[in-house]
Amino acid sequence: MKTTPATAPSETLAGFAALLREHGLSVGIAEQQAMLSAALTLGAVSEQRLQAAWRAIACHNAREWRLWPDLFGRYWHAHRMKGGVRVSGQTRPSRDLRQAVQQMHEQLDSAQQPPNQGKPAPQTASDAPGASQQDQEASATPRAQGGASRTEPLQQRDGQMWLPQELGALQRLARQITARLRPLPTRRWRSAQPGHRLDLRKTLRSSVAWGGEPMAPAWQIKRTEPPRLFILADVSRSMESHAPLFLRIARAFAVEAQARVFVFHTRLAEVTPLMQRDSSAVQEKVNAVTAGFGAGTRIASSLNEFARVHARAQLNRGARVWVMSDGFDTDEPEHLATALAALRAHGARITWFHPTREVPAAAALRGARAHIDRFIPLASVADLAAARLVLH
Incomplete structure (x- = not known):
């Protein structure tokens, strides 16, 4: 059977390595190369020997050693796992370890061709x-078909192979951007030396030790607070290929800036507790959230619900609202401008992140541009790094 690039054994092994990484195993390029060499050396005669070799390469402590049997079976023998029923117009090619190893040998012996030719x-x-909007939503991802995905939501890892050093770099970038957000002055004062205003009460108390002489005056400065940050990520079908990146970025800001994170399609849901949780299975749960969504997008309705229900008491002057979406809305075009105007009325500053180089040409977004402070392209972490100087 001829192997297509979409089911190439090397990509299958890369998908298995991605599953291991998402559960906390440190499997990088060196480990993947070692696993590939072991497969080519041992062949497909004994799966047990090959699994033992891979286990020794990938596992570095007792926890990972205990996790291995379940992860190996979930990936290579998914048909044996219980609790999953999937309805779709097409079937996903099964992952057969022996067949994958045999295909590795065949690829090694055959003439080398560019993998993406x-x-x-x-x-x-x-x-x-x-x-058109319908054509764009239909062609945005090959995984969407008739309202059902061709692949398991927790097994599809396109664009989600994040190495630990990459996650660390994203976290540092979020920390830098958070530090640039202008703090908001309040009416309250706090103690500081030197300061701008004399703290008379503390000065009088300290003067007791000096016989009533104010020898150690206390000073105060205006107290400032960081602005509230809200992130609303579009996880509709047209954004399926970009939602994992948006949620990874949102999680970094939920940790560094205590941002509140929401996801929306035809309805709105807050996922802040999930984003702030530090667990090896967080990405699995994030994928489950996005997989449960889909269909169309009601941006205006979601923004109205956000302003009236979820953030009514926290939307104030200087609050930042970051919307991550392509701007295609199934609500009436004029409703988006009304919803954004209501947010601006609370004093919020709105930044719109879009996954394309140019500002989306959706009708709803064209009529609402006057209410948006800034448009920023966001298709990769490099785009976020380039925009850190204008996010303040």
Whole structure:
């Protein structure tokens, strides 16, 4: 059977390595190369020997050693796992370890060809000029078909192979951007030396030790507070390929800036507790959240619910609202401008992050541009790093 690039054994092994990383195992490029060499050396004669070799390469402590049997079976023998029923118009090619190893040998013996030959470069829905909203949502990802995904939501890892050093770099970037957010002055004062105003009460108390002489005056300065940050990520079908990146970025700011994170499609849901949780299974749960969504997008309705229900008491002057979406809305076009105007009325500053190079040309977004402070392209972490100087 001819192996297509989408089911190439090397990509299958990379998917297995991604699953291991998401559960806390340190499997990088060196470990993947060692696992590939072991597969080519041992062959597919004994799966037990190959699994033992891979286990010794990937596992570094007792916890990882205990996790291994379940992760290996979940990936290579998913048909034996209980509790999963999937309805779809197409079936996903099964992962067979023996067949994958045999194909590795065949690829090694055959003439070497570029792995991506003939494969079109990925592009987002809005990159195609003149495409309608329905066409863009249908072509944004090959995984969407008739309302059901062709692959398991917790097994599809495209764009989610994050190494520990990459996550650390993203966390540091979020910390730098958070430090640049202008603090908001309040009416309260706090003690500081030197200061701008004399703290008469503390000065009089300290003067007792000096016989009533104010020899050690106490001073105060204005107390400032960091602005409240709210992140609303679009996880509708047209944003399926970008939602993992948006949620990874949102999680970094939920940790560093105590941001409140929401996801929306036709409804709104807060996922802040999930984002702030430090667990090896967080990405699995994030994927489950996004997989449960889909269909169309009601941005205006979601923003209204956010302002009236979830953030009514916290939306004040200087609050930052970051919307991550392509701007395609199934609500009436004029409703988005009304919803954004209501947010601005509370004093919030709105930044719109879009996954395309140009500002999306959606009708709803064109009529609401006057209420948005800044548009920022966000298709990669590099885009976020480039925008850190304007996020303040």
